[in-house]
Amino acid sequence: MNYVFVDFEMSLIGKEYRELRKICRQEIIEIGAVMLDESFSEISSFKRYVRPVYARHISNAIHDLTGIDDCQLYACNEIEEELNAFAHWCLSNGEDVVVYAWSENDLSQIQNEYLLKGLSFSEDLEKVIDSWKDLQAEYDEAVEAAKPTALHRALASIGKSFDGKMHDALDDARNTSFLFVEMSDQEEFLKTVNYTHCYSECEKSTVTLGDLFDFSRFRFDESA
Numbered sequence: 001m002n003y004v005f006v007d008f009e010m011s012l013i014g015k016e017y018r019e020l021r022k023i024c025r026q027e028i029i030e031i032g033a034v035m036l037d038e039s040f041s042e043i044s045s046f047k048r049y050v051r052p053v054y055a056r057h058i059s060n061a062i063h064d065l066t067g068i069d070d071c072q073l074y075a076c077n078e079i080e081e082e083l084n085a086f087a088h089w090c091l092s093n094g095e096d097v098v099v100y101a102w103s104e105n106d107l108s109q110i111q112n113e114y115l116l117k118g119l120s121f122s123e124d125l126e127k128v129i130d131s132w133k134d135l136q137a138e139y140d141e142a143v144e145a146a147k148p149t150a151l152h153r154a155l156a157s158i159g160k161s162f163d164g165k166m167h168d169a170l171d172d173a174r175n176t177s178f179l180f181v182e183m184s185d186q187e188e189f190l191k192t193v194n195y196t197h198c199y200s201e202c203e204k205s206t207v208t209l210g211d212l213f214d215f216s217r218f219r220f221d222e223s224a
Contacts, residue, residue: 003040004090004099004128005135005180006033007172008106009066011055020054024112027052028079029068031086032169035093040181046089047170051076053117065167080119083110087124099128100135102151102176107132135180142186143193151175158182158192 009030013021028050035044051073058070076082090097101107107129114121121129139145139154152162155175163178164171183189 001038002043002093002097003036003177003180004033004097005036005173005177006031006086006099006101006106007169007176008032008109009068009167009169010109011052011058011062011068013052013054014056017054020116024109024116026109027055027113028083028109029055029058029062029073030066030169031082032171032173033086033089034170034174034177035090035097036177036181037093040184042174042177043093044089045170045174046086048082048085049073049076050082051078053078067165067168079113079117083125084122087122087128090128091124095127097128097131099132100176100180101132102134102172103136103148104134107134135176135183139179139183142183142190151179154179158189 008028009032010026011029012026013024015021029052031046031048031050033046034042035046037043049068049072056070058068058073063069090099110129113119136148136151136154140147140149143149143157149157151172152166152175155162155178158179160178160182162171162175164174166172182192
């Protein structure tokens with residue numbers, strides 16, 4: 001059994017495509033993924049940029065978030081070729097594979113973008129989609145979260161900081177794999193979450209005399 005962790009970065013389709021945006025509002029512009037073996041060691045990684053069809057200009061906001069600009073995407077392949085390459089990579093070490101993403105958004109994006117562009121799933125991509133799981137949903141259920149948890153907050157709940165750059169697809173995927181490994185021992189994982197939460201709450205409630213009193217209002221006789 002191999003475990004794949006994937007993340008997409010996306011760019012908004014222009015408002016001039018009003019009817020198309022009713023089907024899909026974004027296009028994938030970056031795919032990042034890592035693969036772990038049965039011992040949870042990283043054995044491979046995948047990173048590709050994708051040329052959008054409708055979101056031709058990367059906005060300043062998306063550039064600031066992802067570091068991706070128009071020049072990086074100009075000579076890249078479009079989504080069908082790159083997702084087929086991704087699916088082939090997922091199955092390259094055997095078809096016994098589970099694919100995880102953080103939230104349901106990435107899988108929905110594939111489905112909606114293929115619908116928008118009239119594309120069909122390849123046999124390999126069908127296998128990948130059939131094995132797809134939402135790690136965010138599993139985390140939220142385990143910790144009984146009231147609302148979906150951001151990846152960096154989930155990492156913080158086990159005392160870890162995000163490693164790398166957030167909204168870099170490969171870094172996001174790799175950090176998702178870190179969390180998965182921690183969650184693989186459910187009992188220890190929940191102990192860690194509870195300890196980290198209690199420690200954080202204790203820090204918030206810790207007060208000193210300086211917190212309780214405004215000593216600036218007192219005058220002291222320094223000659224005493």
